[in-house]
Amino acid sequence: MVEAADRYVELVRAKAVTGALSPATAEVYARDAATLVALAGESTVLDDLTGEDVDAILLAFARKPDGRRVVPGAGLQSASSQARFRRSISALFKHAVLAGWVQINPMAMATVMARERGGLRAERRALTREQAQGLVGAARELQSVPEQGRRDQRMELRDGLIVLLLTALGPRVSELVRANVEDFFTNDGVRYWRIFGKGGRTRDVPLPADVAVALEVYLERGRGEVADKALLLSWRGRRLARGDVQAVIERVQRRVAPEQRRSVTPHGLRHTTATHLLADAVDMDAVRRVLGHSDLSTLGRYRDELPGELEVAMRAHPLLRAPKPEA
Structure with a gap:
């Protein structure tokens, strides 16, 4: 697991050097790969992960305290952070399939939705x-x-x-x-x-x-x-x-x-x-x-x-407007 994650991080950082990825995006992928290893366990074999394992990892990440947020009681990861982590590990598994590290992509069998927390913060x-x-x-x-x-x-x-x-x-x-x-x-x-x-x-x-x-x-x-x-x-x-x-x-x-x-x-x-x-x-x-x-x-x-957007759209429905009088 650790070796696969390290090789993937080397790949994304190489893409940052060539301009295919921004350096900031490459570092996000690297951080999320390290988080995946920590949540799955360093001794876990990448090819052994199932859809249920991925679900457990996604839920563990969602409940992981977000150190950037100082609002009292706001310990969970935001919906956007969950979605980003899901995209990051999905990219890792997609590469793992192409590289032959895994036979079946477990993301295809994952069921946890990124918006489980209930949406973005108001801000x-x-x-x-x-x-x-x-x-x-x-x-x-x-x-x-x-x-x-x-x-x-x-x-x-x-x-x-x-x-x-x-x-x-x-x-x-x-x-x-x-x-x-x-x-x-x-x-x-x-x-x-x-x-x-x-x-x-x-x-x-x-x-x-x-x-x-x-x-x-x-x-x-x-x-x-x-x-x-x-x-x-x-x-x-x-x-x-x-x-x-x-x-x-x-x-x-x-x-x-x-x-x-x-x-x-x-x-x-x-x-x-x-x-x-x-x-x-x-x-x-x-x-x-x-x-x-x-x-x-x-x-x-x-x-x-x-709020009220659907009502406005229906009031101004383009198919129900009166035809314009001919000049």
């Missing part, structure tokens, strides 16, 4: 339209905040741009902090962001007009003259860290009216983007390209239900 779910509009409104207002204090410590324009990019385009937080000034370009009068995503893939996403304006204002007045090519900088003039983005969102949230305010993570804003673009009947393939997915089926993970 990772999509904001309602009213909540999202409140957050966007607060981000826009930051562009007109009077300039006070030292220029290198005024972060209002940066904070507003971060929230607008996250809410309107739904990038992964890693894609956001990795962005450089040179990644933004203009073509035929339209401002684009060339996003460097997972697996070495890139996508060019057009910025909505409001976001393009916020970008220009930030570049002219908020970023300052620094040597670092990073788009988003800390007040010390260094590339913004992933962990700082949540604090930015919370700072902007404090400007939102209490009745529209709800805690949300960067990943929750990614859900918000997908949910509202799809609810507004934006083409599914266009939404897939905005979010940077290679497969349409992946959108299901990022699309949350909205």
